[in-house]
Amino acid sequence: MSIMEGTGVSISFGGLKAVSDVKFNVEEGEILGLIGPNGAGKSTFFNLLSGALTMDSGTVYFCGKKISGLKPNQICHLGLGRTFQAAKNFPGMVVYQNVMMGALFGKKGRSAAEAAKITDEVLDFVGLTELKDKNVTDIPLSAQKQLEVARALATRPKLLLLDEVMAGLNPTEVEDAMKLITRIRDSGITVIMIEHVMRAIMTICDRIIVLHHGAKIAEGTPDEISTSRTVIEIYLGES
Ligand SMILES: Nc1ncnc2c1ncn2[C@@H]1O[C@H](COP(=O)(O)OP(=O)(O)OP(=O)(O)O)[C@@H](O)[C@H]1O
Numbered sequence: 001m002s003i004m005e006g007t008g009v010s011i012s013f014g015g016l017k018a019v020s021d022v023k024f025n026v027e028e029g030e031i032l033g034l035i036g037p038n039g040a041g042k043s044t045f046f047n048l049l050s051g052a053l054t055m056d057s058g059t060v061y062f063c064g065k066k067i068s069g070l071k072p073n074q075i076c077h078l079g080l081g082r083t084f085q086a087a088k089n090f091p092g093m094v095v096y097q098n099v100m101m102g103a104l105f106g107k108k109g110r111s112a113a114e115a116a117k118i119t120d121e122v123l124d125f126v127g128l129t130e131l132k133d134k135n136v137t138d139i140p141l142s143a144q145k146q147l148e149v150a151r152a153l154a155t156r157p158k159l160l161l162l163d164e165v166m167a168g169l170n171p172t173e174v175e176d177a178m179k180l181i182t183r184i185r186d187s188g189i190t191v192i193m194i195e196h197v198m199r200a201i202m203t204i205c206d207r208i209i210v211l212h213h214g215a216k217i218a219e220g221t222p223d224e225i226s227t228s229r230t231v232i233e234i235y236l237g238e239s
């Protein structure tokens with residue numbers, strides 16, 4: 001069953017078609033990879049799904065409800081969580097408070113006690129409990145990336161959009177991030193992940209969509225995508 005589906009999703013910036021007539025669906029419980037060269041429109045696509053940008057045309061349904069045209073806060077409250085490519089942690093706050101922001105914001109009327117319980121659970125789930133009292137500017141990049149995921153998880157999403165949470169991580173940290181994303185999916189949350197780390201994409205994704213110049217040029221299983229002539233020529237390369 002599809003948790004999200006869209007048709008004709010498009011946006012232009014001046015003469016540039018950043019996302020062009022994309023038709024897609026996301027199956028409940030899957031990890032869907034979104035890949036493509038720099039500037040392909042991947043982050044812009046996430047901005048359209050989450051309401052940070054308004055699409056020029058197209059329609060997106062999430063859990064059977066039309067969300068294109070809604071505000072980001074409304075879409076979040078319906079159960080769509082996201083991270084940002086450049087981490088948007090709140091400076092001047094400790095890790096715990098950053099996650100609490102997500103917990104308080106994610107649902108209308110959530111009490112401080114409920115939000116605190118969720119915050120503790122999420123910190124434990126992503127492995128940040130030991131750093132919970134640290135200022136966000138004093139933690140390593142890998143923890144900043146985990147925190148970005150934690151704040152989104154604290155909203156209690158049904159679908160989570162991850163934008164390059166592995167960028168800049170070392171191989172061990174990438175392994176940990178792969179395990180974390182798999183555990184997120186196993187906990188019942190559907191995931192769309194943008195990533196340039198192909199080892200991770202090819203290992204943990206059930207299905208992959210490839211964007212190029214804003215358009216969807218391929219879609220399939222990791223095996224199908226890694227052997228697609230078009231995708232190899234445009235993005236993956238022979239090696
Ligand atoms: N707000 C904006 N105004 C104008 N142009 C934009 C805006 N946001 C993105 N673009 C342009 O749209 C195109 C797609 O950008 P986007 O950030 O979505 O690419 P991406 O696939 O996420 O790339 P990367 O892998 O480098 O993160 C690029 O040419 C970018 O310069």
Ligand SMILES: [Mg+2]
Pocket residue numbers: 042043044085
């Ligand atoms: Mg991007």
